Amino acid sequence: MLRLSARMRKQHFHPKMHKGETSVSVVAGVDFGTLSVRISIFDKVRGKLGSAVAEYPLHSSPTDPQLKTQSHDDQMSALTRAMHEAVRVSGIDGHEIKSIALDTTGSSVIVVGENLVPLGEYYLWCDHRAAAEAAEITRAAHAFQGGTGFEGIDWCGGVYSSEWGWSKLLHWLRHNPDLRPKFVTALEHCDMVAATLCGVTDPNQIPRSICAMGHKWMWNPRWGGLPPEEFLISIDPLLAGVRDKITGHYNTSDKIAGHLSAKWAEALGLTPGIPIPTGAFDAHWDAIGANIRLGDVVNVIGTSTCIIGLSDKQTLVPGVCGVVPGSVDPAQVGIEAGMSAVGDVFAAIARRAGTTVAALTEGGAHLKAGQTGLLRLTWDNGDRTVLVNPALGGVTFGWNLHHTPADELFAAIEGSALHTRVIFNRMEENGAPIRRVINGGGIPKKNAKLNQIYANVLRKPVLVPEGDVTSLGSVIIAFLAAGDFPTIEAAQNALCPPFKTFLPEPTEAARYDRLFPLFRDAYFALGTPDAPPAALGRILPELQSIRRDATAAAE
Numbered sequence: 001m002l003r004l005s006a007r008m009r010k011q012h013f014h015p016k017m018h019k020g021e022t023s024v025s026v027v028a029g030v031d032f033g034t035l036s037v038r039i040s041i042f043d044k045v046r047g048k049l050g051s052a053v054a055e056y057p058l059h060s061s062p063t064d065p066q067l068k069t070q071s072h073d074d075q076m077s078a079l080t081r082a083m084h085e086a087v088r089v090s091g092i093d094g095h096e097i098k099s100i101a102l103d104t105t106g107s108s109v110i111v112v113g114e115n116l117v118p119l120g121e122y123y124l125w126c127d128h129r130a131a132a133e134a135a136e137i138t139r140a141a142h143a144f145q146g147g148t149g150f151e152g153i154d155w156c157g158g159v160y161s162s163e164w165g166w167s168k169l170l171h172w173l174r175h176n177p178d179l180r181p182k183f184v185t186a187l188e189h190c191d192m193v194a195a196t197l198c199g200v201t202d203p204n205q206i207p208r209s210i211c212a213m214g215h216k217w218m219w220n221p222r223w224g225g226l227p228p229e230e231f232l233i234s235i236d237p238l239l240a241g242v243r244d245k246i247t248g249h250y251n252t253s254d255k256i257a258g259h260l261s262a263k264w265a266e267a268l269g270l271t272p273g274i275p276i277p278t279g280a281f282d283a284h285w286d287a288i289g290a291n292i293r294l295g296d297v298v299n300v301i302g303t304s305t306c307i308i309g310l311s312d313k314q315t316l317v318p319g320v321c322g323v324v325p326g327s328v329d330p331a332q333v334g335i336e337a338g339m340s341a342v343g344d345v346f347a348a349i350a351r352r353a354g355t356t357v358a359a360l361t362e363g364g365a366h367l368k369a370g371q372t373g374l375l376r377l378t379w380d381n382g383d384r385t386v387l388v389n390p391a392l393g394g395v396t397f398g399w400n401l402h403h404t405p406a407d408e409l410f411a412a413i414e415g416s417a418l419h420t421r422v423i424f425n426r427m428e429e430n431g432a433p434i435r436r437v438i439n440g441g442g443i444p445k446k447n448a449k450l451n452q453i454y455a456n457v458l459r460k461p462v463l464v465p466e467g468d469v470t471s472l473g474s475v476i477i478a479f480l481a482a483g484d485f486p487t488i489e490a491a492q493n494a495l496c497p498p499f500k501t502f503l504p505e506p507t508e509a510a511r512y513d514r515l516f517p518l519f520r521d522a523y524f525a526l527g528t529p530d531a532p533p534a535a536l537g538r539i540l541p542e543l544q545s546i547r548r549d550a551t552a553a554a555e
Helices: 072-090 131-143 165-175 189-198 210-216 229-235 262-268 282-289 343-353 357-363 405-429 448-458 472-482 488-495 506-527 539-554
Strands: 002-005 026-032 036-043 047-055 059-061 064-070 097-104 109-112 185-188 207-209 249-251 256-259 275-277 296-301 305-311 323-325 333-339 375-377 395-397 436-440 462-465 499-502
Touching: 026 072, 026 189, 026 282, 026 472, 036 072, 036 472, 047 072, 064 072, 072 189, 072 262, 097 189, 097 282, 097 472, 109 165, 109 189, 131 165, 131 229, 165 185, 165 210, 165 229, 185 189, 185 210, 189 207, 189 210, 189 256, 189 275, 207 210, 210 249, 210 323, 210 333, 275 472, 282 296, 282 305, 282 333, 282 436, 282 472, 296 405, 305 405, 333 405, 343 357, 343 405, 357 405, 375 405, 375 506, 395 506, 395 539, 405 448, 405 506, 436 448, 448 462, 448 499, 448 506, 472 488, 506 539
Parallel strands: 026 097, 097 275, 207 249, 296 436, 436 462
Antiparallel strands: 002 047, 026 036, 036 047, 059 064, 109 185, 256 275, 296 305, 305 333, 323 333, 375 395, 462 499
């Protein structure tokens, strides 16, 4: 299914040209999401020319809710359809495009055989079948070398996740004994797409993204790249020799992955040989498109939330998804955190109610902070940060006989904001100060109420880009590959739209200051398997007190 979004020279914002600049490159930015691929075509002078979206299926199982896979062929077919349509609605010849940059979801892992032919489908980022393997990796990392531990576990927050590369690969090795002899290597989605388009079939020539491998595979030059062989074997002997098979060229996104092959140039209607920069995860480039700068944090809010920060220090933060130099801006240290379900939680509430998120948001537009009397822990798909626990489920305190679906949605929005405050506190407590908060992704563009709640809960101004920045991050990287801008910052200055700002409301923020300790206590008491006894008896009475005060203030 193809959805079109043509913007034939009708721009929300225009690039800012500087004296002496004469290049007029046209580039394509590609963003592979969970269910579709979006391509945006930009001209350096005229701005966005057009875009197109092509969808692909997500495969799941009625008997295993943790299974989420996708076909590489389906995704490449969608890329081809979207590219032809994006070129058509842009009113250009595809051969005018000077570079193409691609980001993807992650950790989305595919195992391949000879000539990089897939031996199955992608383990999508939201596939949680490898929970047991992740727990084994965490235990082995802390027990390594007689309890000294493997340093890499500290750089990914102290807990390894079922969403990440080594756990998914180990799960595949254990559950596919007949295919093990054919195993050549495994790739992240962003690296597989780049290798495919560049015609790479030799595993030693694979372009590997430091963004992907640093955040999800414990890659770091400090310990020689990937985790040591001795450590991997201590997890499971099946991993013997695998380290030597995860070969290739490891680079940041300012380096070229390769050049478009003749085969794929013909399929896409582009020119052979145009540069393809090293890829990255969608959230990291979304942060670039949202105009992230040093000291900023971007909440990329969609089906889940990926929280991206930039620092000039390699500060380790327990419970986050990784601290990786060069993963966002090659010149800075990238910090990643997040929540496993946000938009998916909102959509599930609306689906159960037989309505839409927009309708429920409208129905709760009058509600004030804490007025529902509900406290919602949005663990419906487990916890990514800071507990890294996929075994959790959603929890709601305070139900009565009169609550409505609009109340539940409002409480879920509050819960996602309160969870974000837990994450921000963890970052700031560990030496990663937050200067600005930017809400990116699709949901903040459509839900002003959410942005205001976040500003009140976080007690910080929340900035939301005014223009359409979907796939703008990949466009910026494509312009760098084409040589049009010297730095990411220069491209951001020219291409990123202004912000709309949501300021904290003092009365609402003060009420969230009362709600937050209740959330924090429940979060750690219920979400930590070995948590000490906690007195939670005050939660329900305090929720009622907050509800009464909010109702009185609204009258």
